[in-house]
Amino acid sequence: MFRPRSETRRPTVSVTVEGRPIAVPVGASAAAAVLAAGFDSIRETAGGSERMPYCMMGVCFDCLAEIDDVPNRQSCMVEVRDGMRICRQIGARRIHRAAG
């Protein structure tokens, strides 16, 4: 788990990670929120291996998560906003088809 530095003066933002509400410092990425929330995996590979963010700078793509219903986003490149919903990316994305 990651925690705010004890001397931090950063205000926080409220997001949910897998439905769990958590306050994260302003400027944090969605990937940072997952780390701060204490989860042990953010996604699963095609082969079923659990992964967490590795590089935090948009190179490794190991931080893919579903953010506000959009799957497979590089969560380390998305800055948190109030009310953001972050979910783990387990398996392939679903297709959303309009009815009819």
Added chain:
Amino acid sequence: MEHYDAIVIGGGLVGSAIAYGLARAGQKAALLDEGDVAFRASRGNFGLVWVQSKGDGAPHYQRWTRQSADEWPALAEELLTKTGIAVGHHRPGGLHLCLDEAELATRHAMMERMRTQSGNFGFDYRMLDRSELAELLPGLGPTVVGASWTPYDGHANPLNLLHALHKGFVEKGGRYIPNSTVTEASAASGDFRIRAGGGEIGAAKIVLAAGLGNAALAPHFGLSAPVKPLKGQILVTERAREMLPLPLTTIRQTAEGTIMLGDSQEDAGFDTSQRPAVMQTIARRAVLAFPWLRDLQIVRAWAALRVMPPDGLPIYDQSERFPGAFTANCHSGVTLAGAHANLFAPMVAAGMLDPALEPFSARRLDVPAAV
């Protein structure tokens, strides 16, 4: 100088299928290939094993394609058993979508011609109307009016196929020689010597399967292979959980769940750069078929050069001047892999092409077109 029964020039899908067939037939074979960076149409392939669009007005091509598609399941099974590599062949039939009534009528007429021309081979097809199609393909775009379907079409993983053919070839004792562009060649009946990659090898038979490289190589062996590049671009999306039940001419979903979008054609010479304008056209047409594609991310894309004979039909030939020299040229290296491994290679092993392949000779291209 090392001697072989046969040298195959070109390690792409055409060359490796033929080489595999030769090695399997007990021929001592060498497969010459270029290095890591080369035109390599085989690395840019879409992956269709496609029959329904092939050979309108050319029954011999329709028949050859059908035969190849029929050889495919056995070849796939054999490659799995022998190399452990699954080429992912799936044959649920295939669809060609039509976006308006005129297109549908044209397509229907073409299917009828194919049936008529097929003779005793037969050609089974169905025209699906929109309501049948919409049931089969959820989320179908509103402008799609219908499609043609035949049971002969399918798809496979072209890179797995290439890998499996290479592995099968080597495991059957074939010698793979990469980084070997041909620098010198001498040809005599039943006696061919090639200088490539700093070495020299010789064989009684030689097969030119070097794709775009065949155009320059062929004349040295008394052959003609006037193939030209035709650029195509492909887009690949992220994996999706729901699977398309069968492949379409321009859209197919791989076993991994990624969706491939394609079928562009550009006359751009040997330029392999991507062009966003063409990528966009592919995207727009795909979205007409399935509006839900809009949300999917494109994770990969490329441009590659098809090997295109002047009339689009394959060129298969044997040299009259230098018996023992053969050539194989086509833009459908995946579809025709079955024929190349199981039908063409045995002909080469026997030293002579079947008369049924006569119409594929480059001599047809010398005939002035009928007015």
Added chain:
Amino acid sequence: MTVELAIIGTGPAGMAATVLAGELGLDTVLVDEQSSPGGQIYRAIERAAPDTPLGPDYLAGRALAAALRASRVDYRPNTTLWHLDADGTLFLENAGRTETVTARRVLLATGAIERPAPIPGWTLPGVMTAGAAQILLKTADLVPEGRVVLAGQGPLLYLVATQLLRAGAPPGAILETAPLDNYLDAARYLGSLWPGRQLLTRGLGLVAAIKRAGVPIRRGVRGIRAVGRRRVDRVVWEGGELAVNYLFLHEGVIPNIQISLALQLRHEWDEIQLCWRPALDAWGQTSLPNIAVAGDGGGIAGAEAAVLTGRLAALDAALWLGHIGEAERDRRARPIRAALDRERALRPFLDRLYRPTRSVMVPAEDDIIVCRCEEVSVGRIRRAARLGATGPNQLKAFTRCGMGPCQGRICGPVVAAIIADVHGKPIAEIGTYRPRAPFKPITVGALADLEIPGFAAAEGGATR
């Protein structure tokens, strides 16, 4: 839209180039993926508190960012470059929408990325790069809980250790992998220690601070592996092990050449730094006259050097675009070059001290994952290379290695090194992946909606 100069990246090189280009009157657009300027080294600099645990060198980036904001550049944050035409047309994506900008001259300032450090277990949750730990501190003021171990080599390792220390999260240990041979090799460059004394003093100061704080440093560590079931819980090495909650790896940085490779610019293999970099002239111009590179993306030399090469590139662009003459360019460049020589003085020493070991380039064990995206192991890559794959592109065809979303950014160097090892050839002869557009994913819809100036749907016989 057409501009004179497009700059990609807002690290020190991009920021410095932008500011000078603005002063010289160049019509400039500045593109960056991040939401605020700084690149990685000065990431989130505008949010930095004056007493930040990240230290004074980090704070030095504030002036650059402020100068950037004060300049009249068209600054596009949160904007991804997904394709660059050799003619200078940029294809951009922002918030799901795409657009194009045409530039007469393009300056790539995309900086560096961490060298992949494939050890057993490096894909386990809880194993990250040292840079990642630093980014969490910079962007979010977050620190790791529990026991943290840093492993690898290079100046960043000690810098991050110091920063974590100051942030109240002292590392449990530092495992340095630089072998003794490296020290002996670097000793031949002691002559560069005097001109590079400033940098050297700072570096030694960091190590001293870490030692004073009681953080154990083990040197010459070999055989590091991350062990754990669902996440890392131990780090093991030859002769020791420690329980850990987080393991931060670092084996130096290498130029981010994704875009320069996609453009098929000429690249050179640097046998000392063991990485590819674009072939550049003294002003950063590449093998294409309208494309230049500045900063670490052209060769690793650090933040100060990046500022200087950024300025040189801006001067050269100004000449090329007709804003200044050659004499003025050269005059202004003189003090910059003098400063650059001073900045580069310590490089020969550092490059040899921190030259990656063989096991970083060619991992020893067959089941170590090399391609994280597609989960391809050392063993599978070796087998495909033995089967005949002579380079990364053929290998990709046989193994899917490099086909994942990162397009070979992570696995590229190691794949080339393994192929070189199997074929007994120098890595320089093996070559690289050829990255393609989209450099980062864009949706089918965004591409379908793109307005491309001058393109009519029926152009060029495209599609049947």
